[in-house]
Amino acid sequence: MTTRATSRNALCGWTVQRWEITFPNGPARPSGHRASREDQVIRNNRFPSIRSLRAFEAAARHMSFTLAAQELNLTQGAVSHQIRSLEELLEHPLFTREGNAIVLTETGRDYLVMARSVIAELRIATNEAIDRDSENSLTIGCLGTFSIKCLMPNLKSFMDAHPDFKVTVRTIGPSEKTAAQDCDVTIHYGHRSQWPSLTSHEITRETLFPVCSPAYLDAGPGLTQPADLMHYRLIETRSPLILRDDWLIWLKSAGVDDLDPPDRIICDLLFPSYQAAIEGIGVALGRSAVVKDDLVAGRLVEPFAIRTQTHLGYHLLLSPHRRPSAAVEAFQAWVLGPFKDAISD
Numbered sequence: 001m002t003t004r005a006t007s008r009n010a011l012c013g014w015t016v017q018r019w020e021i022t023f024p025n026g027p028a029r030p031s032g033h034r035a036s037r038e039d040q041v042i043r044n045n046r047f048p049s050i051r052s053l054r055a056f057e058a059a060a061r062h063m064s065f066t067l068a069a070q071e072l073n074l075t076q077g078a079v080s081h082q083i084r085s086l087e088e089l090l091e092h093p094l095f096t097r098e099g100n101a102i103v104l105t106e107t108g109r110d111y112l113v114m115a116r117s118v119i120a121e122l123r124i125a126t127n128e129a130i131d132r133d134s135e136n137s138l139t140i141g142c143l144g145t146f147s148i149k150c151l152m153p154n155l156k157s158f159m160d161a162h163p164d165f166k167v168t169v170r171t172i173g174p175s176e177k178t179a180a181q182d183c184d185v186t187i188h189y190g191h192r193s194q195w196p197s198l199t200s201h202e203i204t205r206e207t208l209f210p211v212c213s214p215a216y217l218d219a220g221p222g223l224t225q226p227a228d229l230m231h232y233r234l235i236e237t238r239s240p241l242i243l244r245d246d247w248l249i250w251l252k253s254a255g256v257d258d259l260d261p262p263d264r265i266i267c268d269l270l271f272p273s274y275q276a277a278i279e280g281i282g283v284a285l286g287r288s289a290v291v292k293d294d295l296v297a298g299r300l301v302e303p304f305a306i307r308t309q310t311h312l313g314y315h316l317l318l319s320p321h322r323r324p325s326a327a328v329e330a331f332q333a334w335v336l337g338p339f340k341d342a343i344s345d
Contacts, residue, residue, distance in 0.1 A: 048086055048089055050119075050122070051082050052082040052083065052085050052086040052089075053119060054082075054119065055072065055082035055083055055086075056082070056086055056112070057116055057119055058071050058072055059079060059083060059095070059102070060104055060112050060115075063101065065083075065102070090107065092105070092107040093107070094107060094108035094111060135325045135327060136162075136164050136165045136325075136326065137165075137166045138166065138168070138325075138327035138328065139168040139169075139170060139183045140167065140170065140186075140187070141170045141172045141183035141187070142171065142172065142186070142187040143171075143172060143174065143188065143189055144171045144172075144173075144271060145269065145290060146187060146289075146290060146314060147169060147171060149271070149274070149289075149291070149294075150289055150290060150314075150343050151169070151187065151339075152169075153293060154342050155169075157334075158330075158331065158334045161330075161334070165327050165330070167327075170183055172188070174189070174269075184322065184325070184327070184331075185316060185317065185318055185328060185332070185335075187203070187315070187317070187335075188317055189206075189312060189314055191311055191312055197320075198317045198319055199318040199319070199320055200315045200316070201315060201316040201335075202313050202315050203289075203316055203336070203340050204288070204344050205309070205313040206287045206288055206289065206310050206312055206313050206314070207307040207345070208246050208249060208250045208285055208308045208310060209250065209302055209304065209306060209307045210302070210303060210304060211274075211277055211284055211285070211286040211294070212232075212277050212280075212283040212284070212300065212301065212303065213300060213301070214301050215280050216232075216283070217301055217303055219280075220232055223283075223304065225304075226251070226254040226304060227256055229256070229259060230260075231261075232263070232282065232283050233261070233264060233265060233281065233283065234261050234263070234265075234282055234283055235265050235273045235277055235281065235283060235284040235285075236264055236265070236273075237267050237284075237285075239269070245285075250285055250306075253306070253308040254304070254306050254308075265281060274286070274290070274294070277300060278299045278300060288307070289344070292345070316332060316335050
């Protein structure tokens with residue numbers, strides 16, 4: 001059983017969650033005993049290490065000790081040791097094995113909420129303590145493909161205009177559905193209704209259309225109508241993080257939703273899909289902002305004049321609880337001005 005008390009620091013604007021976790025190995029204590037129990041926990045040194053919490057959170061996010069070890073630059077044995085230490089402290093298992101996969105236990109699911117809250121609050125407190133007097137520090141969270149294809153090719157103009165800003169770019173994954181708590185601003189993909197608690201500014205609405213390399217197009221039998229895709233290799237993007245490939249949307253709008261080409265290659269993220277198209281491996285489905293520069297440079301071509309407008313797009317997300325700064329305000333003005341113009345059709 002897990003209980004939580006929430007308090008707000010009016011000066012800093014933080015929301016601090018105080019967690020008390022009890023497990024069914026002893027009777028519940030009345031609230032009047034809280035202070036003595038906390039004193040006993042302190043005296044017994046029953047505090048998890050930040051290393052153990054980070055190892056547990058990473059393993060739970062990836063559902064893999066191996067991927068957690070790669071992220072934290074540790075050995076798999078070190079991650080296992082940290083999680084085992086945490087389980088010994090809690091006197092409860094956090095994971096169970098089901099075949100070759102690991103699964104969170106009920107205790108693990110409850111404790112994960114606390115662990116993420118602690119790590120996020122510690123990151124925010126540390127960053128704000130370091131940059132407390134700095135108006136020029138800016139951490140940008142951005143999806144990997146959008147960062148490579150759109151943000152980085154244009155970021156120099158922003159930094160040239162603000163040479164005193166200290167800029168950090170952090171890559172976020174498609175599974176991170178909210179603004180990253182350790183970033184000042186986040187650029188994410190979706191619909192503004194996905195982030196009701198955040199301030200959202202649409203950068204660009206996306207259109208979808210097939211793209212391939214000029215050499216791949218010339219080597220094939222010809223793409224004059226969507227049904228001709230049957231004779232080409234399609235590059236699909238789908239993974240446990242990206243549940244639906246965009247091809248389904250475009251094929252339906254092009255009137256060939258029953259098309260089932262026999263030759264396909266599947267990539268787990270957009271960037272390798274587009275690179276595969278540039279290398280002449282097949283036909284990918286482009287998002288307008290992301291492939292714009294490749295079309296201009298001639299690395300990709302658009303075989304059809306059929307584009308599908310979606311209700312999704314890239315958005316700049318800001319938390320209303322974070323302290324505004326000169327760097328954030330300048331970046332917002334740049335993103336919604338020169339940058340938006342540069343990547344839009």
